[in-house]
Amino acid sequence: MRSSAPGPSAPGTALGRERKPGAEARGAASVRSRGVSSSSQAGMAELQEVQITEEKPLLPGQTPEAAKTHSVETPYGSVTFTVYGTPKPKRPAILTYHDVGLNYKSCFQSLFQFGDMQEIIQNFVRVHVDAPGMEEGAPVFPLGYQYPSLDQLADMIPCILQYLNFSAIIGVGVGAGAYVLSRYALTHPDTVEGLVLINIDPNAKGWMDWAAHKLTGLTSSISEMILGHLFSQEELSGNSELIQKYRNIITHAPNLDNIELYWNSYNNRRDLNLERGGAVTLKCPVMLVVGDQAPHEDAVVECNSKLDPTQTSFLKMADSGGQPQLTQPGKLTEAFKYFLQGMGYMASSCMTRLSRSRTASLTSAASIDGNRSRSRTLSQSSESGTLPSGPPGHTMEVSC
Ligand code: BEZ
Numbered sequence: 143m144r145s146s147a148p149g150p151s152a153p154g155t156a157l158g159r160e161r162k163p164g165a166e167a168r169g170a171a172s173v174r175s176r177g178v179s180s181s182s183q184a185g186m187a188e189l190q191e192v193q194i195t196e197e198k199p200l201l202p203g204q205t206p207e208a209a210k211t212h213s214v215e216t217p218y219g220s221v222t223f224t225v226y227g228t229p230k231p232k233r234p235a236i237l238t239y240h241d242v243g244l245n246y247k248s249c250f251q252s253l254f255q256f257g258d259m260q261e262i263i264q265n266f267v268r269v270h271v272d273a274p275g276m277e278e279g280a281p282v283f284p285l286g287y288q289y290p291s292l293d294q295l296a297d298m299i300p301c302i303l304q305y306l307n308f309s310a311i312i313g314v315g316v317g318a319g320a321y322v323l324s325r326y327a328l329t330h331p332d333t334v335e336g337l338v339l340i341n342i343d344p345n346a347k348g349w350m351d352w353a354a355h356k357l358t359g360l361t362s363s364i365s366e367m368i369l370g371h372l373f374s375q376e377e378l379s380g381n382s383e384l385i386q387k388y389r390n391i392i393t394h395a396p397n398l399d400n401i402e403l404y405w406n407s408y409n410n411r412r413d414l415n416l417e418r419g420g421a422v423t424l425k426c427p428v429m430l431v432v433g434d435q436a437p438h439e440d441a442v443v444e445c446n447s448k449l450d451p452t453q454t455s456f457l458k459m460a461d462s463g464g465q466p467q468l469t470q471p472g473k474l475t476e477a478f479k480y481f482l483q484g485m486g487y488m489a490s491s492c493m494t495r496l497s498r499s500r501t502a503s504l505t506s507a508a509s510i511d512g513n514r515s516r517s518r519t520l521s522q523s524s525e526s527g528t529l530p531s532g533p534p535g536h537t538m539e540v541s542c
Pocket of ligand 1: 207226246247250251254255263268270
């Protein structure tokens with residue numbers, strides 16, 4: 143394996159190059175959440191009023207950590223990834239994989255630079271993968287270039303981990319990236335400690351989907367089709383600043399031809415063939431996330447029905463549109479914190495006063511002392527202090 147990263151080598155990483163990421167934090171917004179339910183079945187939600195953590199952007203004094211970008215050669219071509227933070231002993235890396243039309247920054251920056259997220263991610267090294275040809279400044283692939291399938295993109299991940307000498311990850315993926323990480327987890331279960339899957343569609347396109355896709359393709363540009371994959375129709379017609387920003391990014395992307403290749407690979411994905419209790423299933427704790435009214439809501443609900451309910455939490459977010467990590471980084475940060483707690487990684491001592499007071503009664507002794515238990519950490523108590531009950535698998539519906 144060799145690195146193809148241009149520029150001078152970074153210390154300790156013979157073939158890496160260093161970059162200073164920009165600090166584009168979202169504005170603060172106070173969010174009131176209602177409707178957190180605990181149930182193994184999505185339809186059996188019991189609604190409770192809860193106050194959820196105030197949202198905080200990165201403070202002016204808080205600077206993002208330095209990033210190092212690397213490229214490695216794999217059997218399916220070169221892949222670029224950016225590492226933030228330093229490896230922490232006995233902790234997996236957080237590895238992200240973005241959706242079609244985006245790169246790691248446009249997909250994850252809002253979430254990972256969110257103020258409250260800092261206390262979480264400072265405990266982990268992060269590896270943000272750019273799908274081939276999606277990295278900033280990527281040259282356009284030559285005509286006829288055979289872009290990797292999503293399965294082959296998953297097969298590139300071991301090369302990245304081997305290069306970094308990392309043995310375990312917690313994956314965070316959106317859309318196509320969620321599929322890639324799930325495929326990787328199915329083939330390398332021993333290296334995946336947990337998965338956060340936003341907008342996952344584990345199914346191959348059926349002929350009805352293909353017919354609809356072909357019809358849409360007759361009247362829409364590639365960029366509009368991808369926007370329709372990323373955002374709800376309501377959001378697109380609302381044309382908010384966020385939509386204008388992403389429409390502009392995608393429509394004017396210098397690598398739009400590469401983006402189309404990733405889009406084609408997504409549309410040609412195989413069925414993951416997940417089967418509850420069957421041979422093909424995700425073995426690690428999984429947090430499924432989707433916005434209600436989001437384009438992929440039904441697919442994520444179906445995915446939830448195919449996973450082990452004792453290992454799976456399902457978070458349906460109201461008022462988040464198609465990209466909860468962009469529109470609701472505060473809620474997602476909080477859910478991620480609970481998810482990590484359930485895996486024994488977030489002691490209550492490293493949590494904010496606000497969330498500590500709410501979650502102390504929920505956090506098992508095992509998770510406080512670092513012993514990794516799969517407890518019901520994603521459920522939240524109501525303000526009146528009612529503790530959630532029921533099996534570890536559960537549904538949270540979060541609305542503003
Ligand atoms: C991070 O700290 O992991 C991060 C920073 C900027 C963009 C994406 C991720």
